[in-house]
Amino acid sequence: MDRRNFLASSLAASAAMVSAFQASADESKPGEALQPTEKPAMKPTLKPNPIAVSTYSFWQFQHEELRDVEKCISMAADWGFDGVEILHRQMTSEDPGYLQKLKRAAFTNGVALSGFSTHQGFLSPNPAIRQKNIDHTIHCIELAYAxxxxxxxxxxxxxxxxxxxxxxxxxxxxxxxxxxxTDEDGFGWVKESLEKCLPTAEKCGVLLGLENHWGLGRTAEGVLRVVKEVNHPWLEVTSDTGNFLEDPYDRLALMAPRTILVQAKTYYGGGLWYTLDLDYKRIAKIFRDAGYKGFVSLEFEGKAPPMEAIPKSLALLREAFSV
Known part of the structure; x- marks a missing residue:
């Protein structure tokens, strides 16, 4: 075929293809022929909440043979926990080498360091005492970051x-x-103190969770008042299932939408201070209905031996928070 005939044939074929494409588009709905094949929308898949354990569950401020945090991490992994929450007061050092050793232990055992549990007190009329606690809280934020x-x-x-x-x-x-x-004075001190801690929390990427942990946090309304008045994206709620001694389910439901960590108490052998008969399937539904997807961290607070009660508690929480 000579050059002239080849060009003529090619142009004729191209014109035929364009005509066929146009005819197909004309028979389709507007825009349909130009859209790529779409995959059907995928439905969200619910998954069980990951279960962690606080190192407090081992130590309880009394079992010195179980104080070693690295040992707690190893046992948690052996039993099948997904994460470990470290109690600051349980740590025996704050040296950088010690911190990195704990991080390494968690990684090599395949568990997350999912939370850092600290203590501070802002209910004091003395500005120097409040500042001391602010400084302590900022220091702990930096430890969590490390x-x-x-x-x-x-x-x-x-x-x-x-x-x-x-x-x-x-x-x-x-x-x-x-x-x-009055309590009104206290709410002002707590708000002011947390506001001074939050720039460091934001800088370090450590989300603070105000817990229902006595004081002005004894009620859900008190916790939520502080969180809402501070109104900062790096302050939310840590919900402790065992710190409401009356009407726990209604109160947990109030806090659930703002919760970023659930601490779940169990009391095998009877509680160290009191015992609550908690319905964990009901509690799991409260948080699931609120869209909570995060960690559930065991805080065993009973008199039974931790080496027996902690695995038993894990089984209880696994069943309750499965979907």
Whole structure:
């Protein structure tokens, strides 16, 4: 075929293809012929909440043979937990080498360091005491950052008008303010103190979770008041299932939409201070209905031996938070 005939044949074939494409487009709905083949929309797949364990569950401030955090991480992995929440007061060092050793232990055992549980108290009329606790909280945020932990439990603190924690528990967590002051004063101090901690939390990427942990956090309304008034994206809620001694389900439901970590108490052998008969399937539904997808962190607070009660608690939570 000579050059002239080849060009003529090619042009005729191209014209035929364009005509066929146009005819197909004309028979289709507007835009349909030009759209790529679309895959059917995928339905969201629900998955069970990952289950972690607080190192407090082992130590409980009394079992010195179970205090070693690295040992707790190893046992948690052996039993099948997905993560470990570290209790700050349980750590025996804050040296950089120690922190990195814990991070390495978690990684090599295939578990996440899912939370950092700290203590602070902002319910004091003394600005120096509040500043000391602010400084402590900022320091703990930086420790969490060094450990690669994404969330940290914070408290309002208590008024300190009880003799000790046993006395506070005997009064079911209800405590009078210091003489001459009111809870309204306290809410102002807590708000102001947390606002001073949050720039560091944001810089480090550590999400603070205000827990229902006595003081002004004894009620769901108190926790939510602080969180809403502070109104900062790096302050949310840590929900403890065992710190509401009355109407736990209604109160947990109030906090569930703002919750970024659930701490789940169990009491095998009877509680150290009190025992709650918690329906964990009901609790799981409360958080599932609120769209909670995060960690559920076991805090075993019973008198049974931790080496027996912790695996038993894991089975309970696995069943309840399965979907």
């Amino acid at each position: 450990l690669g932990i994404p969330t940290m439990r914070v408290n309002t603190g208590t008024w300190g008008t009880s003799k000790d924690f046993d006395d506070l528990m005997a009064k079911r967590g209800i405590e009078e303010p210091k003489p001459g002051f």
